[in-house]
Amino acid sequence: MRKTLKMAFVLYKTDGSPPARAAMMVVDLLGLKVKTSEVFPPTGDHLKPEFVQKNPIHTIPFIEDGNFRLADSHAIITYLMSKYGDDKKLEWYPNDLEVRATVDQRMYMDATIVFPKIRAMLATSLIDRKSVPTNEQLAEVKEVYGILEKYLEQTRFFAADHLTLADISLVASVSTLDGVIPVNEFPKLSQWFETMQQYDWYQSANKPGLEKITKMFHKNNKLAITERKLQNN
Ligand SMILES: N[C@@H](CCC(=O)N[C@@H](CS)C(=O)NCC(=O)O)C(=O)O
CATH class of the missing domain: 3.40.30.10 (Glutaredoxin)
Known part of the structure; x- marks a missing residue:
């Protein structure tokens, strides 16, 4: 209830x-x-x-x-x-100073590094009407995935061996990036992403909007490719 x-x-x-x-x-x-x-x-x-x-x-x-x-x-x-x-x-935003600081750092990383990669791709797709990812975006996102992979070598989830708010913040961004650049080359990140998809709150609150935005990226990519072909003819 x-x-x-x-x-x-x-x-x-x-x-x-x-x-x-x-x-x-x-x-x-x-x-x-x-x-x-x-x-x-x-x-x-x-x-x-x-x-x-x-x-x-x-x-x-x-x-x-x-x-x-x-x-x-x-x-x-x-x-x-x-x-x-x-x-x-106490589990999701612990009082323990070090765990809480780690949750905060992962969320600042989401705010300043991970989410801005999606914003950049949205601008390329919707405003510049080009297909995404560009080679530069692909390299940047893979670098981010590499950092996230290393964090997951330290703990099972992003800030601890249990779920915290850092995972919720990052799964909103990573799931969206995955719709354009799959995480599958990164084993720990893929495993974490699969685990996240099992939760009811992911299914009810992330999945529907994620499907909409991913479809939009793919539709815009098709349009951008068709437009480029027409311009080249
Ligand atoms: N750091 C902010 C970013 C929020 C953000 O940029 N949201 C976008 C939608 S995905 C937005 O509101 N864009 C309109 C604008 O930037 O004015 C957060 O985590 O809430």
């Missing part, structure tokens, strides 16, 4: 967005009942004055929990776990 929150809670999101999916997975993992509001950046919803007024950085996910407002998936998932995590808190 889902937990009804006392304060009015709204999650602004669209299913295709990897960081929005990280927030959605934590909502499902915690069994929270929240109101959602669709913000679809490709049609400019995120730049509507009423949204920018509330959320000057105009990114999704974004939450309103009563009068409290917060942007950024990493900040949102640690807030949700700290506030509503009950018995899950």
Whole structure:
């Protein structure tokens, strides 16, 4: 049974967005009942004055929990776990200083290195109308996969031998990258990704949006290749 929150809670999101999916997975993992509001950046919803007024950085996910407002998936998932995590808190965002710092570092890596690779491919695909990945993007993503592989040689999951918020944050991004550049050359990363797909919260909150965005990449790639052929004729 889902937990009804006392304060009015709204999650602004669209299913295709990897960081929005990280927030959605934590909502499902915690069994929270929240109101959602669709913000679809490709049609400019995120730049509507009423949204920018509330959320000057105009990114999704974004939450309103009563009068409290917060942007950024990493900040949102640690807030949700700290506030509503009950018995899950100690496992998913541990108090142990070193484990918590490691969770934070992996999430900063997601925010600054992993997720920006997807954003770059979206721009190439939707704005430049070119097929992805470019050779440069392929090399960059494989370098990232190599770093992630090394972390998984140290611990079973990204920050410990058990699941933490770092895994939720990274699976939203890695699953999206995998739709364009498969992780299968990296054994530990592939095994971790397979494990992640077993969980109910992955199936309910990550899979549907992931399928939409992956289809879009492949459709745009076909269009870009056809356009290039037409230009060359
Ligand atoms: N670091 C942010 C990134 C969020 C982000 O860039 N979301 C995209 C959608 S996938 C967005 O809102 N784009 C609109 C914009 O950048 O204004 C997070 O983790 O929430």
